Amino acid sequence: MIFNECMMKNSIRSIAKPLCTAFCALVLASCGVSKVVIEGSYPSPNVAKLPLSLAVVYDEPLRNFSYIEYSETGAEEFNIASGASHVALFDAVLPAMFESVVEAVSLEEAESLGVDAIFVPAIDEFQLALPNKTKLDVYEVWIRYNMRLVSGDGAPIADWVLTSYGKTPTESLRTADAAINDAAVVALRDLASSFSLSFAQVPEVRDWLASR
Amino acid sequence: MKALLPLLVVLLASCTSTTVDEFRQGETGINSDESIVILGRRHSSDYETRAEFVDCVGERMTTGNDSISVIPEKEFVDAMFPWFEPRTAPLRTQDLERLMAEPVVAEKMAEFGVRYMVWLDGFTETSGRTGTISCTVGPGGAGCFGFGSWEDDSTFDARVWDVASLQNVGTISTDASGQSYLPALVIPIPLIARVEANACVRLADQLKQFVNGE
Numbered sequence: 001m002i003f004n005e006c007m008m009k010n011s012i013r014s015i016a017k018p019l020c021t022a023f024c025a026l027v028l029a030s031c032g033v034s035k036v037v038i039e040g041s042y043p044s045p046n047v048a049k050l051p052l053s054l055a056v057v058y059d060e061p062l063r064n065f066s067y068i069e070y071s072e073t074g075a076e077e078f079n080i081a082s083g084a085s086h087v088a089l090f091d092a093v094l095p096a097m098f099e100s101v102v103e104a105v106s107l108e109e110a111e112s113l114g115v116d117a118i119f120v121p122a123i124d125e126f127q128l129a130l131p132n133k134t135k136l137d138v139y140e141v142w143i144r145y146n147m148r149l150v151s152g153d154g155a156p157i158a159d160w161v162l163t164s165y166g167k168t169p170t171e172s173l174r175t176a177d178a179a180i181n182d183a184a185v186v187a188l189r190d191l192a193s194s195f196s197l198s199f200a201q202v203p204e205v206r207d208w209l210a211s212r
Numbered sequence: 213m214k215a216l217l218p219l220l221v222v223l224l225a226s227c228t229s230t231t232v233d234e235f236r237q238g239e240t241g242i243n244s245d246e247s248i249v250i251l252g253r254r255h256s257s258d259y260e261t262r263a264e265f266v267d268c269v270g271e272r273m274t275t276g277n278d279s280i281s282v283i284p285e286k287e288f289v290d291a292m293f294p295w296f297e298p299r300t301a302p303l304r305t306q307d308l309e310r311l312m313a314e315p316v317v318a319e320k321m322a323e324f325g326v327r328y329m330v331w332l333d334g335f336t337e338t339s340g341r342t343g344t345i346s347c348t349v350g351p352g353g354a355g356c357f358g359f360g361s362w363e364d365d366s367t368f369d370a371r372v373w374d375v376a377s378l379q380n381v382g383t384i385s386t387d388a389s390g391q392s393y394l395p396a397l398v399i400p401i402p403l404i405a406r407v408e409a410n411a412c413v414r415l416a417d418q419l420k421q422f423v424n425g426e
Binding site: 043044045046047048138167190192193194197 | 315
């Protein structure tokens with residue numbers, strides 16, 4: 001009888017340990033940060049090509065850009081990685097806007113390529129608005145960029161700010177991760193549309209194009 | 213029979229009432245080699261026309277008698293990128309006229325064979341949520357008890373632009389409302405009023421007649 005009780009205790013312990021581990025892992029996972037990698041497809045813009053050869057430099061902060069949204073208690077809630085998506089977006093947009101586009105790893109390398117201009121995009125600020133904080137039925141993403149254009153030999157041409165905005169309504173059966181992704185993709189498309197339509201209208205760029 | 217009476221009353225009450233108004237400003241008609249495109253308005257800050265509703269109206273117009281060729285919204289917006297994004301889309305026919313002056317836009321529009329552009333603008337609002345339902349799970353089983361109800365109201369406008377004349381040829385408005393109920397006696401029985409679906413069907417049917425010039 002004593003032997004049986006011992007066996008039962010050992011058996012309960014052997015089951016309880018993995019169960020407790022699994023439960024703790026589940027609790028920790030549910031409290032942890034949710035990683036959202038922005039994924040979307042971006043069409044090429046239908047705009048008249050500028051007769052320019054361009055080198056583009058995607059620096060490390062842009063390539064690895066991620067934004068962390070904190071909860072009201074200060075805990076990390078969402079980690080939104082959008083660097084790769086920004087690179088994919090510019091890769092779709094730039095070849096449609098310029099006669100030729102090459103990618104360079106650094107400004108120094110770009111200057112050695114003998115191109116007409118070098119473009120260096122950067123993300124200045126990223127903001128996320130969640131329905132549980134704004135009390136609105138939409139997820140919103142707002143991004144501010146710093147666009148820099150220098151001549152082929154590195155002389156500054158233009159340095160301007162662009163903002164983009166995207167929103168997506170809340171829907172039942174759609175996760176917050178999916179809604180954030182959709183809002184960010186709308187914001188990225190907004191960037192592509194305003195960049196491709198306003199590039200030649202930036203006063204410094206317009207003057208530089210006129211002087212060529 | 214008497215026991216079923218309250219359920220029957222609730223079933224009847226969960227029906228939807230739909231009103232459709234048409235305002236014609238010009239002659240319409242479409243050839244078999246021409247198409248229409250239906251686009252949702254998404255520039256407002258507090259709501260946006262759901263893509264699912266736009267698809268629903270488009271699919272309905274491509275079926276049945278006098279069906280019309282409809283270009284899917286995403287295909288059109290992607291092909292016309294960046295001219296029909298929320299911030300760049302034309303809000304008035306004068307804007308469309310300016311847009312058509314762009315050779316790339318006019319060329320793509322001709323490729324698609326677009327005769328009419330339909331702008332859908334609206335949303336469905338849920339209000340008047342009342343009642344409570346509580347569910348319990350125990351070793352012997354699970355069950356819910358209670359009653360909930362709410363009202364849905366769908367309001368959509370469809371503005372029809374003639375791409376050939378660059379004129380607004382008419383507007384069709386639809387307003388649908390309905391009460392939904394959710395009684396729960398062990399299991400919840402949803403009696404959902406298909407408000408948005410009814411608005412879609414009525415609007416699409418009216419739009420089809422309008423474009424065909426009937």
